[in-house]
Amino acid sequence: MVYSKVPRLVRYGLSGGVAIGSAVAAMKYRDTDYNSLAVVRLVRAAYTAVDIGRTYKSMLYSKEWDKNSKEYIQIKSEAHQIGAEKLLELCRTNKGVYLKVGQHVGALDYLLPSEYVSTMRVLHKDAPRNTIEELYKVIKEDLNQDPHELFIEFDPEPLGTASLAQVHRAKLKDGTEVAVKVQHHFVRKNTKIDLKWMEFIITTMSKVFPDFQMQWLIDETKKNIAKELDFMQEGKNAERVSALFSDYKWLKVPKIFWDYSTERVLVMEYVNGGQVNDVKYIDEHKIDKYNLCLKLGDLYSHMIFVSGFVHSDPHPGNILVKKDPGDKDVTVFLLDHGLYAQLSEKFRYHYSKLWLSIIARDKDEMKLHAEKLGIPKDLYGLFACMVTGRPWDVILKGIDRTKPSSREKSTFQNELPNFLHHVTQCLEHVNREALLVLKTNDLIRSIEYALGMQERMCGFMVMTKCCTQSIYQLEYKVSQGYSLY
Numbered sequence: 001m002v003y004s005k006v007p008r009l010v011r012y013g014l015s016g017g018v019a020i021g022s023a024v025a026a027m028k029y030r031d032t033d034y035n036s037l038a039v040v041r042l043v044r045a046a047y048t049a050v051d052i053g054r055t056y057k058s059m060l061y062s063k064e065w066d067k068n069s070k071e072y073i074q075i076k077s078e079a080h081q082i083g084a085e086k087l088l089e090l091c092r093t094n095k096g097v098y099l100k101v102g103q104h105v106g107a108l109d110y111l112l113p114s115e116y117v118s119t120m121r122v123l124h125k126d127a128p129r130n131t132i133e134e135l136y137k138v139i140k141e142d143l144n145q146d147p148h149e150l151f152i153e154f155d156p157e158p159l160g161t162a163s164l165a166q167v168h169r170a171k172l173k174d175g176t177e178v179a180v181k182v183q184h185h186f187v188r189k190n191t192k193i194d195l196k197w198m199e200f201i202i203t204t205m206s207k208v209f210p211d212f213q214m215q216w217l218i219d220e221t222k223k224n225i226a227k228e229l230d231f232m233q234e235g236k237n238a239e240r241v242s243a244l245f246s247d248y249k250w251l252k253v254p255k256i257f258w259d260y261s262t263e264r265v266l267v268m269e270y271v272n273g274g275q276v277n278d279v280k281y282i283d284e285h286k287i288d289k290y291n292l293c294l295k296l297g298d299l300y301s302h303m304i305f306v307s308g309f310v311h312s313d314p315h316p317g318n319i320l321v322k323k324d325p326g327d328k329d330v331t332v333f334l335l336d337h338g339l340y341a342q343l344s345e346k347f348r349y350h351y352s353k354l355w356l357s358i359i360a361r362d363k364d365e366m367k368l369h370a371e372k373l374g375i376p377k378d379l380y381g382l383f384a385c386m387v388t389g390r391p392w393d394v395i396l397k398g399i400d401r402t403k404p405s406s407r408e409k410s411t412f413q414n415e416l417p418n419f420l421h422h423v424t425q426c427l428e429h430v431n432r433e434a435l436l437v438l439k440t441n442d443l444i445r446s447i448e449y450a451l452g453m454q455e456r457m458c459g460f461m462v463m464t465k466c467c468t469q470s471i472y473q474l475e476y477k478v479s480q481g482y483s484l485y
Contacts, residue, residue, distance in 0.1 A: 099163030297459020
């Protein structure tokens with residue numbers, strides 16, 4: 001095992017290095033956040049990787065196990081939980097990219113050990129926050145003006161905090177209420193080295209526990225982080241999706257105030273409402289849950305299958321709903337446009353074909369189009385389960401004939417760990433465009449479950465319609481001499 005190959009001197013060095021390095025840094029940089037220093041973050045990450053490896057070695061590899069026994073399954077779950085808590089602590093302390101990766105892990109229901117998913121999920125609502133002085137420093141550096149000259153009010157209490165930034169309510173000089181998103185000051189300078197050391201942790205964990213194959217997650221973070229760090233690109237994404245769905249009168253995307261925006265500061269129209277999964281708020285404001293889920297299903301089906309421009313971070317904090325007493329319809333606010341997937345036509349064609357073959361229970365077509373998306377032939381059935389969030393026996397009966405239920409979800413999540421190695425194989429081989437779509441699928445499904453609408457299959461009909469529309473449009477282009485390849 002990896003841990004046994006780490007010399008004792010190095011192990012003690014890593015252990016002591018955190019304390020000694022931190023103490024020296026604290027004395028040398030009294031006015032600096034020493035947690036943002038590369039050497040401190042590096043040593044902490046290395047120590048955590050070795051410590052997690054040691055946990056798996058002592059608990060799982062210190063003796064021969066019957067891997068089907070209840071004792072082994074229980075010990076494995078305990079090892080996962082300890083490893084997840086150590087990783088959570090590292091993410092909270094090192095912040096930045098570590099938080100981003102941790103949040104991604106917490107969003108991957110069905111696809112990773114449940115201990116890691118449930119433990120890391122707290123990062124969606126419990127991200128560390130910066131002081132108002134740190135925020136003002138970034139604003140002043142980027143806009144070359146004192147924040148007090150730009151805003152007549154600036155609420156020190158954040159509306160929300162995330163891995164890369166936090167958002168505050170403020171007022172411009174003319175009285176306009178705005179939301180100000182400010183990037184954490186430490187993020188950019190540590191991104192590259194943080195990714196390298198996060199990769200080291202993932203590699204170490206995959207060697208001591210072969211089912212834990214997560215290189216795809218690091219690869220995706222490397223590809224997307226530059227986009228998310230450029231708030232000007234986020235503003236452009238917001239305007240593009242607003243234009244694409246301008247005929248959806250119930251959908252609102254906050255306006256961008258370009259004169260006050262930079263790569264690290266984004267000033268937007270202030271909007272308020274309840275989170276899309278806040279059942280109490282939805283009931284109090286008499287919002288039709290079925291109608292709301294229909295709208296979300298319509299929006300994301302058109303994004304994935306028709307436009308190919310997909311909002312890829314639809315966690316509940318990024319979707320607000322509002323309905324005042326005099327309103328005829330609910331308003332849905334779509335927030336945080338830093339991460340979008342631009343799906344190729346080739347991907348959309350085969351993904352649409354895959355969905356229709358699943359609905360038709362056509363195993364040959366499922367196999368064909370899953371393979372076109374990069375899935376090994378013998379794993380097409382598992383991939384169909386990952387795409388739909390439904391068990392294989394339900395797929396064979398017909399997902400249009402069998403309503404999802406909480407019991408089915410529980411069975412699915414309990415059984416999936418038995419195929420974890422094959423799940424990670426799918427994730428390693430699948431077309432990279434599919435990863436953000438899988439994440440989006442899971443989060444939309446979680447909203448339907450939170451609202452108790454899973455049995456109504458709200459988005460099923462519109463999704464089928466969008467698949468058919470996408471295939472027709474693309475096949476017509478091919479008939480005119482256009483190539484998808």
